[in-house]
Amino acid sequence: MSIELIRQPLSAAVSQRKVRIAAAFGKAAQSYDRHAAFQRDVGQQLLNELPQDLRGCVVLDLGCGTGFFSEQIRQRGAEVICADLSQHMLEHARQRCGSAGVEYCHCDAEALPLVDHSVDFVFSSLALQWCESLVVALREIKRVLKPAGKGYFSILAAGSLIELEQAWAEVDSARHVNRFISGNTVKIALAQAGCTQYQIDLCSFRLWYGSAMHLMKDLKGIGATHIDERTNRLISHRMLAQVEVAYQKFANREGLLPATYQVCFGVIQQ
Numbered sequence: 001m002s003i004e005l006i007r008q009p010l011s012a013a014v015s016q017r018k019v020r021i022a023a024a025f026g027k028a029a030q031s032y033d034r035h036a037a038f039q040r041d042v043g044q045q046l047l048n049e050l051p052q053d054l055r056g057c058v059v060l061d062l063g064c065g066t067g068f069f070s071e072q073i074r075q076r077g078a079e080v081i082c083a084d085l086s087q088h089m090l091e092h093a094r095q096r097c098g099s100a101g102v103e104y105c106h107c108d109a110e111a112l113p114l115v116d117h118s119v120d121f122v123f124s125s126l127a128l129q130w131c132e133s134l135v136v137a138l139r140e141i142k143r144v145l146k147p148a149g150k151g152y153f154s155i156l157a158a159g160s161l162i163e164l165e166q167a168w169a170e171v172d173s174a175r176h177v178n179r180f181i182s183g184n185t186v187k188i189a190l191a192q193a194g195c196t197q198y199q200i201d202l203c204s205f206r207l208w209y210g211s212a213m214h215l216m217k218d219l220k221g222i223g224a225t226h227i228d229e230r231t232n233r234l235i236s237h238r239m240l241a242q243v244e245v246a247y248q249k250f251a252n253r254e255g256l257l258p259a260t261y262q263v264c265f266g267v268i269q270q
Helices: 017-028 037-047 066-075 087-098 132-146 162-169 182-192 212-222 239-250
Strands: 057-062 081-083 100-104 120-124 146-158 197-209 257-269
Touching: 017 081, 017 087, 017 239, 037 120, 037 146, 037 197, 037 212, 037 257, 057 066, 066 081, 081 087, 081 212, 100 239, 100 257, 132 146, 132 257, 146 182, 146 239, 162 212, 162 239, 162 257, 182 197, 182 257, 197 212, 212 239, 212 257, 239 257
Parallel strands: 057 081, 057 120, 081 100, 120 146
Antiparallel strands: 146 257, 197 257
C-alpha cells in the first residue's frame, strides 16, 4: 500500500484525556469482542452503506478497535488502513486481519498522519464521540478523502444511556455517564468542518439486560469507562446496589432492564 504518512503517528503532545481514553480501551482489548454486541449492530448498519465491491479502493477504518469491521472491509477487496488511539487495540486488529492489504496506524482522529486526498472511503463507527473536537475530526476526514470520496460515520447522540444516568442520579450527584451531543450539534460541526454535502439520520437502539450490573460490565468490557467530569469518589458496593434498585423502575413485564442508545449515522460526500 502506498499511503504516505506526513506526521509521526500519535504526537507526544496528545492530551492527558486521550491518554486515559486510550488506556481504558487498551485495557479492554482482550475482552472487547465478548461485550460488543451493540457496537457490532451499529457497525453492521454503517457497513451496509459502503459499496459491496471495494476492489481498487483504499478505506480508512478510523477507530478500528479489534479490527472486526476492518476484516470485512478487506474481504470486499479494499486496501485497509486500521487506525486507532489504542496501540493494544491495533495489536488485536493485526492478529485478526494480518498484513496482506492492511496497514496499521497508531494515531489521533484529530491529527491523521495521511496526505490530503489519499483514501476513497472513511469508515468510523462509534469512535468520534471520544474526540475533543468533532469539528476537527470531521475536517480531517474530509481532508483525507479523494475527490468523490465518501466518509461514513456513526456517533452516540444525546439520550444515550438515559436510564443508567437517571438511576445514578438517585444515588449521588456525580456524573457517571458521559454527555452526548445532539443531532443538531453534529450538523453544526459538519458545517464548521466545511462539509457542504452530507446526510445524517438518527436511530434508536434498545438492549435488554437482566441487571444494571450486567450493563455496567458490558461498558467496562468494551473500555467505555472514561467519564468526563467524574469526581475521585470511590464507588462502593452499597452504591452499586442502590443503582440496581433505582434501575428497576425501567423494567419491562419480564423484569428485563433497557439500555437505550441514540446513534447518529452520517455520510460525508467530498
